[in-house]
Amino acid sequence: MDLSVVVPIFNEQENIAGLHDDITTALAAGSWQYEIVYVDDGSTDDSFGELEQVANSTDGVRLVKLSRNFGQTAAMAAGIAESTGENVVLLDGDRQNDPKDIPAMLAKQAEGYDLVAGWRVDRQDDWLSRKLPSKMANWFIGWITGVRLHDYGCTLKVLKGDLARSLRLYGEMHRFIPALVDDLGGRIVEVPVNHRPRVAGVSKYGISRTVRVILDLVTVKFLSSYATRPIHVFGVVGLVSTFLGLVIVGWLGLDRLFFGNPIGDRPIVLLGILLTIMGLQFVTMGLLGEILVRTYHESQGKPVYRVEKVV
16 A cells, blocks of 8 residues: 555534545545545544445545544544555645645655655634644744744644554644654655635634643653653752752751851741752652653563664
8 A cells, every 4th residue: 555544534524525525636646556544533423424425435445433532633543553555644634734735745755755744834724813823833842842844733744654653642742743753763844735714614723722732742842852761851850959958958057057046947948958858759750760661661672763774
């Protein structure tokens, strides 16, 4: 199988028939052997019924129905797990991504890239509620992860199949796929893509997701930088805290012994003790993290690297 198109679906019954026609028309221009993997993420409308009609009328369509709504990241992960293609295309189910961009993105990927990410240059969304927060989030994510892209939120992406299936996606981490790929040493390029206004259905996105995105960004940063060496983050904080605590306690002790000044009613005493205890706890957390990391990798035989090729 040359290509797997993975499409998460949640309450998009009015868009499914048109979306499927868009995909098959776009891929008909090439000679790829492809499959389309639709994932029904616990839709409460007749989305799965529409998907069954599509599957009955077209070869190469696979349907995955989740037991409830787990979220876009989980649906995407389920579709990737079911895919078999040498390359994987990720596509939104609301028809705002244009499947006509897929052939050009595949051609770009053939130049040696592991991930081709879409960039919605002329985004057809509300400026205040969608475009402005997105611009701010893109800058912030790029600054934290070091992977600077114009559009982290664009679902339209083309990845190498083995790389896509090696990703572990949780929470809202589908938007951080470029950062996860970069952490594995993958080559990334961003290309402009067409973005169409929504013609049917209701958007599932809102500004309320911002908090979850920020928390997942912290997770991604930690996993990419310290997943195999947690002592380096917890230990540093612990040593600094312990050092400051001991300095304060030592200074107060000298003040009491040599100058006779009372220290029992001074709040800084509690601060020194608190910093010392917190520092020791952080160091202990780092050591426990190291034990957990080694247990995780060694018990399951999971490598801490990714081999691109062996010559």
